[in-house]
Amino acid sequence: MSTSHTINGNRLLLRLEEFARIGATAKGGVNRQALTELDRRARRLLTELARARGFSVFQDPAANLFVRREGRDADLPPLLIGSHLDSQPTGGRFDGALGTLAAYEVLESLEDKGIETECPVEVVAWMNEEGCRFAPGCMGSSAFAAGAIPQSWATIISTDGSSLKEELAATLEALPEAAMRPLGFPVAAYLEVHIEQGPSLEKEGIPIGIVTGIQGTRWLEVKVTGQAAHAGTTGLEYRRDPMRALSEALAELFGTVMPQDERARFTVGQMTLSPGAVNAIPEIACCTVDARHVETGLLDSLVKRIGEVLKRHAETNGCTVELRETFNMAPATFPSGMLDVLSSAAETAGLQSKKILSGAFHDALFVNRVAPSAMIFVPCRDGLSHNEAEFVEPDWSIAGGSMLFSAVMELLARRGSAGSGALEGETPK
Amino acid sequence: MSTSHTINGNRLLLRLEEFARIGATAKGGVNRQALTELDRRARRLLTELARARGFSVFQDPAANLFVRREGRDADLPPLLIGSHLDSQPTGGRFDGALGTLAAYEVLESLEDKGIETECPVEVVAWMNEEGCRFAPGCMGSSAFAAGAIPQSWATIISTDGSSLKEELAATLEALPEAAMRPLGFPVAAYLEVHIEQGPSLEKEGIPIGIVTGIQGTRWLEVKVTGQAAHAGTTGLEYRRDPMRALSEALAELFGTVMPQDERARFTVGQMTLSPGAVNAIPEIACCTVDARHVETGLLDSLVKRIGEVLKRHAETNGCTVELRETFNMAPATFPSGMLDVLSSAAETAGLQSKKILSGAFHDALFVNRVAPSAMIFVPCRDGLSHNEAEFVEPDWSIAGGSMLFSAVMELLARRGSAGSGALEGETPK
Structure with a gap:
């Protein structure tokens, strides 16, 4: 030196x-x-x-x-x-x-x-x-x-x-x-x-x-709505479980986003189910998503894909999904x-x-x-x-x-x- | 009549x-x-x-x-x-x-x-x-x-x-x-x-x-522990994300338990992440499980399998899992x-x-x-x-x-x- x-x-x-x-x-x-x-x-x-x-x-x-x-x-x-x-x-x-x-x-x-x-x-x-x-x-x-x-x-x-x-x-x-x-x-x-x-x-x-x-950062609030019902008395054909929809969507995203692109980040830091009874299928499952990427185009694609995956699993389970962006910082x-x-x-x-x-x-x-x-x-x-x-x-x-x-x-x-x-x-x- | x-x-x-x-x-x-x-x-x-x-x-x-x-x-x-x-x-x-x-x-x-x-x-x-x-x-x-x-x-x-x-x-x-x-x-x-x-x-x-x-009913409290870390600054190799582990385990269980046995019931009614910040990988992901089956032996097998699936996904993600049974009613x-x-x-x-x-x-x-x-x-x-x-x-x-x-x-x-x-x-x- x-x-x-x-x-x-x-x-x-x-x-x-x-x-x-x-x-x-x-x-x-x-x-x-x-x-x-x-x-x-x-x-x-x-x-x-x-x-x-x-x-x-x-x-x-x-x-x-x-x-x-x-x-x-x-x-x-x-x-x-x-x-x-x-x-x-x-x-x-x-x-x-x-x-x-x-x-x-x-x-x-x-x-x-x-x-x-x-x-x-x-x-x-x-x-x-x-x-x-x-x-x-x-x-x-x-x-x-x-x-x-x-x-x-x-x-x-x-x-x-x-x-x-x-x-x-x-x-x-x-x-x-x-x-x-x-x-x-x-x-x-x-x-x-x-x-x-x-x-x-x-x-x-x-x-x-x-x-x-x-990295650019986008924050999303995810709300999946199904139908609250008894965990035991509800027949399989009547279950519209937003927790199932959300688990499946998140598992798919965790299993693909970062493995496919090591520069991407996908994090779920908050989650709530309501009404929140141990023996009830929830009506609503909410979570946050923190998505990051250093390239603007790829961050946009990631956010789009998150929405699509959530929508697909919500529909499969008879639920609906709403997304709200709460923060958007370009890379x-x-x-x-x-x-x-x-x-x-x-x-x-x-x-x-x-x-x-x-x-x-x-x-x-x-x-x-x-x-x-x-x-x-x-x-x-x-x-x-x-x-x-x-x-x-x-x-x-x-x-x-x-x-x-x-x-x-x-x-x-x-x-x-x-x-x-x-x-x-x-x-x- | x-x-x-x-x-x-x-x-x-x-x-x-x-x-x-x-x-x-x-x-x-x-x-x-x-x-x-x-x-x-x-x-x-x-x-x-x-x-x-x-x-x-x-x-x-x-x-x-x-x-x-x-x-x-x-x-x-x-x-x-x-x-x-x-x-x-x-x-x-x-x-x-x-x-x-x-x-x-x-x-x-x-x-x-x-x-x-x-x-x-x-x-x-x-x-x-x-x-x-x-x-x-x-x-x-x-x-x-x-x-x-x-x-x-x-x-x-x-x-x-x-x-x-x-x-x-x-x-x-x-x-x-x-x-x-x-x-x-x-x-x-x-x-x-x-x-x-x-x-x-x-x-x-x-x-x-x-x-x-x-149906017999078993209630479990599931606690998956990983490591809290910044959603953005943490390299992929350092992520020990209990939410990823739990999402993957629950998706696998939702995707198999009831499709394979229509008499089984698997419900997650409560879930919390802590510390619970939008931009932090959680340290701990907790949820409840309500598992039901009309046959004692099959309910026992189901609960055992839930534990195994959780443990496997926890380990894959560098996390640990604890299960506590809070209710057990035989069919x-x-x-x-x-x-x-x-x-x-x-x-x-x-x-x-x-x-x-x-x-x-x-x-x-x-x-x-x-x-x-x-x-x-x-x-x-x-x-x-x-x-x-x-x-x-x-x-x-x-x-x-x-x-x-x-x-x-x-x-x-x-x-x-x-x-x-x-x-x-x-x-x-």
């Missing part, structure tokens, strides 16, 4: 400790939900660290927080790096924080080494990635990508009864030293480090995942140029890497709509996340920071001194 | 009306749960009617109520006919009441016609057949068959917080004119009229079902001699009949353990029961009463004047 690409690993680990104290839980995790007083404390800490180092700090109307290190040409779109600082209610210390603090470590390392960049480099902490206090998630990054705050935000109420509008205003007011800037602006490229939230890197002992894309594929940058950066940094697909949403999915983006995964123990026991080995955290630094250097080099390089025009639709 | 076998149909219909007023609900049904004040009123009414007709009335320590018409030989075991007078909380007018009042109508018809019988004939109203206020059901008939009150009764508390022991004592005290007799005594034979609680007689337009037996097959009696009786009465299997439990199941028993079903509209809309056409009620009268005459004839006939020794184990 060349010295010029080395970050200050110990400082990164100390920063992770420092931020983990804000909202620390008894079990060693973090409860620092979006737009709470604890979230504001984390934003304040980052701001104070940044100002002490001479960086400027901005926030936008969606309470996205930016730390800017100036480039030679202040008019060039900045290179953006970061993640989020909010957590799940019983979350871990690394989900979001690692990406934000690794990005800030890169900024400090650039400063330490006196590296001048053509374009500015900015660290971002996106507002409310988790979506657990205020739904949905990725609020800050999606508003940034859209260039506007959705009207729906005006009426969103949190799980604790607070209004998003008021908590957003209070959060912005709590940081008067961060200058306001408009929502959305040109970005040269975006890079995000994140924990994998799955076990594959750890199991293979590979420290760096180069994320090729993020993202990160630009090949950005993946090349990451591959080169891993090589330069001497870090083993593998291509990996993200099954979870991340802010990068939304930023990728307006700027070439890419993500770097690091392993987390047992794939555990959204859990107070979430843990990232110190070496893995440092590897993530080193990889990000290397990728930033690679990107800056490719963009050249003119600030306009190979990545221009690659922004996906 | 020969005149000698004709009951007073209008009187039976009036009696049904009269009893339906005790606990009548706004929707035309009945709420007359076991051992309530309303149940006591129904018992009192039957007692008053009986005493006015010169019949004697008895009760036993389980609050089973008996109306006795003496035979020539008072020492002979009585021929017992009846059903129950308690109802579901939102029950119908016919479930139980029809069988009890049809039996009482037979007793009055014998009296009307001055028919002398060798053995006494007794009407019985069994205590708490429904089991909804105090669980389990068929309390009176099962205690009668066992010849003892189970110790467990001492601590049973009703859904409204009353003690079974106290309500039983108060019910017995409320009817001082009914002489106490010991629990359990020799019975020549037992006959019970009941509504089908299923649609088959009505659909085929047949007024009488000759019940060949009552009953009514003696062939009793079925012959009913077939002859239907012919004599000029009533079309078909053999039918009961999917629900009835008091006759328990009485059959100590005396040759049989049941007569009549159609109910749309198979609806345990419902205030439960309805039996007047002609069907009268057909049930006529059939019972005919069967009583047939039984008495077969037993002959010595009071010891073809049915002796047929009592099943």
Whole structure:
């Protein structure tokens, strides 16, 4: 690993400790939900660290927080790096924080080494990635990508009864030293480090995942209606059992969807039968479906097929089926140029890497709509996340920071001194 | 239909009306749960009617109520006919009441016609057949068959917080004119009229079902344990999905159990997934199984097979399965001699009949353990029961009463004047 690409690993680990104290839980995790007083404390800490180092700090109307290190040409779109600082209610210390603090470590390392960049480099902490206090998630990054705050935000109420509008205003007011800037602006490229939230890197002992894309997700509510009847007295010819229809349909889908296409995901996480008596054929069998695929066309086909299989088994059993889509997030594929940058950066940094697909949403999915983006995964123990026991080995955290630094250097080099390089025009639709 | 076998149909219909007023609900049904004040009123009414007709009335320590018409030989075991007078909380007018009042109508018809019988004939109203206020059901008939009150009764508390022991004592005290007799005594034979609680007689337009037996029932609680994980980020090789295991097992069972054996019943009435998030592979999938068969050996095989199929699919999916049996009621097959009696009786009465299997439990199941028993079903509209809309056409009620009268005459004839006939020794184990 060349010295010029080395970050200050110990400082990164100390920063992770420092931020983990804000909202620390008894079990060693973090409860620092979006737009709470604890979230504001984390934003304040980052701001104070940044100002002490001479960086400027901005926030936008969606309470996205930016730390800017100036480039030679202040008019060039900045290179953006970061993640989020909010957590799940019983979350871990690394989900979001690692990406934000690794990005800030890169900024400090650039400063330490006196590296001048053509374009500015900015660290971002996106507002409310988790979506657990205020739904949905990725609020800050999606508003940034859209260039506007959705009207729906005006009426969103949190799980604790607070209004998003008021908590957003209070959060912005709590940081008067961060200058306001408009929502959305040109970005040269975006890079995000994140924990994998799955076990594959750890199991293979590979420290760096180069994320090729993020699966699209569709959520369905399935309702199969038959006829409630006595489990014992009803003759076979009179049984119209929605549970039989649903079991058969789900078994067919489980038995074909993923075996036939290893990039597809089909999950049933909720199920209810009503009236719900042990000795009654149910009238109604309901379940949810979470369907994912990285390719839009194949995700559409999968959802269509789910509907057809359900309909066929419902009809065979004298039942009817209704489907309602409750969530639809299109897949993202990160630009090949950005993946090349990451591959080169891993090589330069001497870090083993593998291509990996993200099954979870991340802010990068939304930023990728307006700027070439890419993500770097690091392993987390047992794939555990959204859990107070979430843990990232110190070496893995440092590897993530080193990889990000290397990728930033690679990107800056490719963009050249003119600030306009190979990545221009690659922004996906 | 020969005149000698004709009951007073209008009187039976009036009696049904009269009893339906005790606990009548706004929707035309009945709420007359076991051992309530309303149940006591129904018992009192039957007692008053009986005493006015010169019949004697008895009760036993389980609050089973008996109306006795003496035979020539008072020492002979009585021929017992009846059903129950308690109802579901939102029950119908016919479930139980029809069988009890049809039996009482037979007793009055014998009296009307001055028919002398060798053995006494007794009407019985069994205590708490429904089991909804105090669980389990068929309390009176099962205690009668066992010849003892189970110790467990001492601590049973009703859904409204009353003690079974106290309500039983108060019910017995409320009817001082009914002489106490010991629990359990020799019975020549037992006959019970009941509504089908299923649609088959009505659909085929047949007024009488000759019940060949009552299915045995086993209830299982199934718990399949896998590993909770993110619906998107978890690689296929790390998925241990209990919902997939359960869907596949249930689909296999639904697809084979009943298609292969039309006398088997397999029902899943309750199901829960936990933690129950739309975007999480569940850790645990639980469901209930209601398995029924009229043959003990085949029911045992079915339950064994259910366990094997669940275990196989659990293992295939990296999960484990636990089974817990929460209810086990052995099947009953009514003696062939009793079925012959009913077939002859239907012919004599000029009533079309078909053999039918009961999917629900009835008091006759328990009485059959100590005396040759049989049941007569009549159609109910749309198979609806345990419902205030439960309805039996007047002609069907009268057909049930006529059939019972005919069967009583047939039984008495077969037993002959010595009071010891073809049915002796047929009592099943």
